[in-house]
Amino acid sequence: MQLKEQPPYSWQKSLWSNLCSQYEAGQLAHAYLISGARGTGKNLFANAFAKFVMCLSPNEGVACGECKNCQLGGESGHPDIVRILVEEGSRDIKIEQIRSLSDFLAQTSQGGRAKITLITDAHYMNTAAANALLKTLEEPTDSTFIFLLSHLPGSLPATIRSRCQKLIMPTPSNIVAVHWLEQHIEDQEDPQSLAIAAGNCPLLALELARSGGLENQQQFLQKLTQLTSGETSIQATV
Incomplete structure (x- = not known):
């Protein structure tokens, strides 16, 4: 997803500042668990x-984007940053x-x-993967940092959570979500409706806008209203 603006976004700046302060003081933890609702930009952050x-x-x-390290790896990404996700x-x-992480x-x-x-x-790690990660978390090495990102942190084993x-x-x-959306959506889109539909999660709202999800949702709600009011039949709705 290409965006006009890069993180940290306005609602992320306090968290960003705290994390940067830890880094500059040489106090970054070996592992972090970043949780929060879908569409708040955890991965981009x-x-x-x-x-x-x-x-x-x-x-x-923020990263300058121009130094040797920022350019290292090109479009394929920096070789010292590895991303693991469901394949x-x-x-x-x-x-x-x-x-492979080890x-x-x-x-x-x-x-x-x-x-x-x-x-x-x-939270999508299977049991064997979680157990393997636990061993890595229990035996940290210098200058290595692991960020677990999840909107369902309670689904992670307690042993994993306790080490992050x-x-x-x-x-x-x-207000903040609508303002952000106004900078990233087309003029014909309604930022207020998108924000409400996405629970004020800006990246989720943007996904709705680009996929036509809001229009589909509105059509469904309209049909549901017609059905419950007796204006139409189930056969006409499905």
């Missing part, structure tokens, strides 16, 4: 922070993916900074 850590010349608290055609994150963390950093792993939708510093991505207010 973590990815931007990973780039910030790798950057040799941060500019106003296409699969229902979960598998043990082989976590085992190999990655054992290697020397190519950029000379750190090694960072982002695990998207970490917990960060909660806030959901912005309606």
Whole structure:
């Protein structure tokens, strides 16, 4: 998803500032669990922070995008940042993916900074994968950082959660969500309706706008209203 603006977004800035302060003080935890509603930008936030850590010349608290480390890897991504997620055609994150993480963390950093792993939708790890990750969390290595991202943190094993510093991505207010959407949607779209439909989760609202999901939702609600009021039959609705 291409966006006109990169993180941190306005509702993320307090969390970003706290995390950057930890990094600059040399106090980053080995593992973080970032939770929060879908569509609040957890993945984009973590990815931007990973780039910030790798950057040799941060500019106003974000990656400069121009230094050697920012350019390293090109479009394929920085070699010291690994992203783990449910692979296409699969229902979960598998043990082989976590085992490859152990190999990655054992290697020397190519950029000379750190090694960072982002695990998207970490709650989809199967039992074997979670057990393998637990071993990695129990035996941290220097300058390696793991970010687990999840909108269902309670689905993760307690043993995993207990070994992560917990960060909660806030959901912005309606005013903030609408303002952000106004900068990212087409003029014919209604930012207020999108924000309400997405529970004020801006990235989810943007997805609705681009996929036509809001229109489908409105059509469904209209048909449901007609059905309950007796204006139409079930056969006409389905």
